[in-house]
Amino acid sequence: MSPTTSHSFAPSLALSFALTAVSTGVWAQSAAPAAAGASATASAAPSATAPPAPSPNWGAGLLLSAETQPYKGMDNTLKVLPALQFENRWVRLFGPVLDVKLHEAADSQLALRLRYSDTGYKASDSAFLAGMAERKSGLWLGAKGEWRNGLGQLTGEWMADASNHSKGQQLKLVLETMQHLGPVALVPRLGLVWQDKKHVDYHFGVSEAEARSGRPAYAGAATLNTELGVRLLARLAPQQSVFLDLSATALGSGITDSPLVGRNTVSALRLGYLYRF
Template identity: 25%
Template sequence: MKLRYFFLTYLFFISQWAWSQEGPPEGWSIGVASAYDRSPYQGVGFELKAFPLFSYKMGRFWLKGLSPSLQVISHDEIDLGIFLKPELFGTGYEAEDSLFLRGMDERKGSLLLGLEARLKLDRLKLEVNIEQDIYDRHHGRKAQVFLGSGIPLNLFIDSIPFTLFKLSLGAGYYSSAYNNYYYGVKPSEATPDRAVYSPGSSISLLLKSSIMVKITKDFTLTIGYANEVLGREVKDSPITNGNNSDAYSVFLTYSL
């Protein structure tokens, strides 16, 4: 398994872990995870991976894997925070990943500065994330908006432990600079079967869901699924396969 894919899925699961287990206890949490995800790039397909997880929370500071965050505002109905997301090994591709990518320059990840906000609306929750490249890799930005809710399944089935099902729908925005770096084709990379391509900004549709089971006081099992219907500017790229990007997850965490 390449280090790049390790961190790609690792950062994905850290975000899913944070979303599935809001308000974790103070201190350390550790875990193990398995992922089965599909790449949008031609010829890459699905990959199965397994790896460790870790998280640390103290007051308003939260370290989620490699991503530190700080809550600036924290109230019953609204949370506002800032975070750093290192994607130096977690996004993009290498030419040897697929025959379709031969002759392409490597596309690397970057360091993103982000703003995250959560607003509780009765039984619904609105989430907004905005991220900007600060490593000058591509000068791009992206934003996501989700509206979701959770249902405690143990309220309907008394014999099971605390089990929370969550479903959230949303949309994602990717700037033209972001798309051009990861999905564009430069003149020096063009071939008879791969035309020069410079995409604009795009909007994608997003879905994420999870089932969290509190096995014991400290052990938590989470099964997750995430899907992204890629925007037309991305799907039209000659280096993408035109499919959606999705991932299945299973992970077990323990609060120390």
């Protein structure tokens, strides 16, 4: 199927996570080794001492994103998106994610999080979706925490639908580690995303009024998705960095049992560039 700019599903959650990880934090700061010619050394194990408050800084970049879609008949998406970054001692903004910092130390972080999530669709996105009511994208509000040691990083996130479209919630846990390969950092990860019944039913349910021949009514159920991914980061210069992020997500049965869904896994490729002023 040809690439298009139709709405995207769960991969957009990984997209915003990848953007945030690349743009900020001890993980991202140390993940892009110095440009060629400079030595790359492994960072020492972090202490519990809070790091100095960051001075205000800005950045801008570009993201190319290609994603497969779970819905029957929906084309894969290809998007080119601008990205704006800002951080000071109180807030961190990158792309669709805004964090309000509550705690920040060398080995842990805690923040309130606001995210715009492009997870909706229109009936016109696929012939199979004809007659379905529009599912809207919206804002999600919650909290996220990070814990690091010498072996890796664990990130936890709880989000609720602040736009009140689905009235749903989701929990996400991501475990990742980092290895330096010369001027490139390799960051493999394993992620688990639990989505409640309301969230799944809104995006993948079929009401009695929407049911058709070959598309029976379906009430979504809470589900658990599993993501495997890897991110490669490189610093081209002190103010410039690039990343490549590859991921595959196995969808839970609450989603795959829906008559709207035509595949059990979705995949994504993202290529990004960031310049810090």
